[in-house]
Amino acid sequence: MELDIKNKLHDDPREQSWRPHRAIGLRQLPRIWLVATAAALYLTWTIRPFETRSQFDRVLQCSIDNFHKDLYFLEHARPIEASEFLERRDNLAKALHVSGVDGFVLEPGYTFQYYANISQPQWEPWEPEERAFLMIVQPSVNSSTGEVAAKTSFLSPHFEEGRVRMLGIPSDGELDIIVWEEHWNPYSTLREGLFPNKTAVLMVDEEIRDFLVRGLDSNGFKTVGLGGEVEAVRQTKTPAEIELLRAVNTGTIEGIRAMRPCLEPGLTENQVIKILDKTVGTIGFELFFDIVLFDSNAALPHGGFATGDKVLSHETMVLIDAGYHHLGYSSDVCRSFLINPPRKSLMRQLFRLPELRNRNSGFHAEKLKVWDIVLEAQTEAGKMFVPNGTAASVDIAARKVIDDAGYMGTFTHRLGHGIGIKAHESPYLNKGNHDTLLRAGMTFTAEPGIYLENKFGVRHEDIYLVKESGPAEVISGKRAVSPYEP
Secondary structure, three states: OHHHHHHHHHHOHHHHHHHHHHHHHHHHHHHHHHHHHHHHHHHHHHHOOOOOOOHHHHHHHHHHHHHOOOOHHHOOOOOOOHHHHHHHHHHHHHHHHHHOOOEEEEOOOHHHHHHHOOOHHHHHHHOOOOOOOEEEEEEEEOOOOOOEEEEEEEEEEHHHHHHHHHOOOOOOOOOOEEEEOOOOOHHHHHHHHHOOOOOOEEEEOOOOOHHHHHHHHOOOOEEEEOOHHHHHHHHEOOHHHHHHHHHHHHHHHHHHHHHHHHOOOOOEHHHHHHHHHHHHHOOOOEEEEEEEEEHHHHHOOOOOOOOOOOEOOOOOOEEEEEEEEEOOEEOOEEEEEOOOOOOOOHHHHHOOOOOOOOOOHHHHHHHHHHHHHHHHHHHHHHOOOOOOOEHHHHHHHHHHHHHHOOOOOOOOOOOEEEOOOOOOEEEEEOOOOOOOEOOOOEEEEEOOEEEEOOOEEEEOEEEEEOOOOOOOEEOOOOOOOEOOEO
């Protein structure tokens, strides 16, 4: 009987068909499940059907989150104290005395802000007024000690005197205000009030308007242009100024660094501008300027007539030149970089397939090469920021690296400029400026670049502080390391 049962089972056609079918299913099921799971993950990864936020919002939030991970650069930044403004005027008075000049004249502007703490929103009511509102600083020599200090006066329309006193200009006591009525000559009123018995020589600020200078010249004054030791007062930064420059410039760089890994293909130049501005704006930095250029748009240093609609891809060389204000001081830095390469697809990872080759590998290689050359040019320029070195020598050092690398004529602007409360201040670093000697305390941008028409542009810009001895200090944080770590 046992034999018959075995034979029946063996002869049953259902049993015959079931056995091989079951064996095939056991072997195939894991692979089918693996492929189906991989496909589902791939579609979820690439299409993101459940993503509710826009690409812009997603990238912006990523950028802000990265930025706020460490705001170390704000730690030592403090507003300039009232005593420092008085000290600046005393330094100005000493420079005027050495220069044989009777006084320095300025109207609301950046220099007025430097010596009197009147920021742009506060001075706007005065500009472009046709009525003269002037600040005059004179050297006053103590006959006993020979010490030179500042005597500061203001020329104001009579009806505006009260508002001038309300501006909060730092002073040892009551402001010395010389007032003039609407039917008076303000310049002769100034001469009678301060220099009644002499033809005073007045140095005028570089920002003062021409009609004011002509008014002074035609009413008993002799005016001379800004220069020499007087100009050097503002060029040489105090420790408090250096900390503010460090904070705003490093903060701007860190804003760019926080944003870069979040950027995705498909964003436009205008969108990247908005993302960066909103990111650094979260800590109160005030927008000054922001230039974002992709590839061929960056072949002109400031972008020409780019509309901001060029679209980002993984191969795009991005150039960002940005400046913001913080507590009255400016940033002006630049980074060139590539966004993160595309992640290897999950399907290719699972099945160990090679990535698709870049069709423009030669173009990509040239971008990397140029990026390195520009960084080397900046490195060589940085070595020339030494006391008594010439402004020209810094520019020439960077230009030589670029020329020797075979890109002569592609570095089309000066190497840099001074920076402080104004982004562009003297001295200016160009290959013809052999007369200006560098001093400890001066701060400069160093921004070499290579610009290849119809292809791309690369520029690196950091802030250098000239030291009493030794190499200059970079006060805009860590320098760029690679196109993926700018």
